[in-house]
Amino acid sequence: MPDISYQFVFRDGSSHRIDVDLERGATAAPAPEWTRLEFRRCPNCPLPAEAGARCPPAVDLAPVVGAFAKMISHEQAQVLVHTPQRVVGRDCQVQDALSSVVALIMATSLCPILGRMRGLARTHLPFSTMEESLVRVAGAYLLGQLLVQREGGEPDWTLEGLKAHYAQLEVLNKAFKKRIDAAAVQDATLNAVSALGVLSMGVGLSVDDQLAELAAYTVPGERPFR
Numbered sequence: 614m615p616d617i618s619y620q621f622v623f624r625d626g627s628s629h630r631i632d633v634d635l636e637r638g639a640t641a642a643p644a645p646e647w648t649r650l651e652f653r654r655c656p657n658c659p660l661p662a663e664a665g666a667r668c669p670p671a672v673d674l675a676p677v678v679g680a681f682a683k684m685i686s687h688e689q690a691q692v693l694v695h696t697p698q699r700v701v702g703r704d705c706q707v708q709d710a711l712s713s714v715v716a717l718i719m720a721t722s723l724c725p726i727l728g729r730m731r732g733l734a735r736t737h738l739p740f741s742t743m744e745e746s747l748v749r750v751a752g753a754y755l756l757g758q759l760l761v762q763r764e765g766g767e768p769d770w771t772l773e774g775l776k777a778h779y780a781q782l783e784v785l786n787k788a789f790k791k792r793i794d795a796a797a798v799q800d801a802t803l804n805a806v807s808a809l810g811v812l813s814m815g816v817g818l819s820v821d822d823q824l825a826e827l828a829a830y831t832v833p834g835e836r837p838f839r
Contacts, residue, residue, distance in 0.1 A: 678797060
């Protein structure tokens with residue numbers, strides 16, 4: 614069984630299911646031309662340029678792009694997300710659900726940049742808001758820094774490393790959108806990838822500009838009695 618699945622049920626009665634294995638490796642299945650590593654390659658891609666090399670997240674997303682390439686982004690669907698812990702349902706536009714599942718697939722790919730988010734996939738939150746994403750990402754990063762400190766390393770409590778990572782994600786998402794552009798006939802998949810670009814830029818800015826507004830989401834420590 615897959616770790617997480619997205620079930621789309623459309624108004625005409627048709628349906629489509631996307632299964633995501635969080636611990637998947639490289640796939641040997643035939644992949645379309647636009648998945649070649651050198652095809653509209655991300656300028657910050659660290660992978661070696663080898664003959665026949667493929668872009669890992671592109672290969673993982675190829676079946677999704679193929680299934681949704683001719684669909685209009687604002688078409689409505691009932692979406693059920695099955696995880697080992699729960700089932701989440703929502704009636705929404707196709708692009709909203711695609712944005713959520715595309716983010717999950719990309720974060721669990723073998724891309725060295727995107728793969729840094731793999732740990733968050735274990736607590737995947739479908740249809741998350743900007744505030745929810747910021748709390749989860751910042752919280753996971755700070756937890757990682759606490760572990761660094763406990764192991765004798767120098768922790769990054771200012772979140773500079775997180776901001777640098779999201780700067781890398783912005784570059785990647787903009788380039789990846791151009792790659793998907795070659796495959797999508799209509800705009801549903803394109804809009805989903807565009808939403809990821811907006812999300813990465815938003816979180817990058819929020820680290821400095823919006824943390825103070827998230828006080829209601831925090832767990833305060835003990836304070837001296839007065």
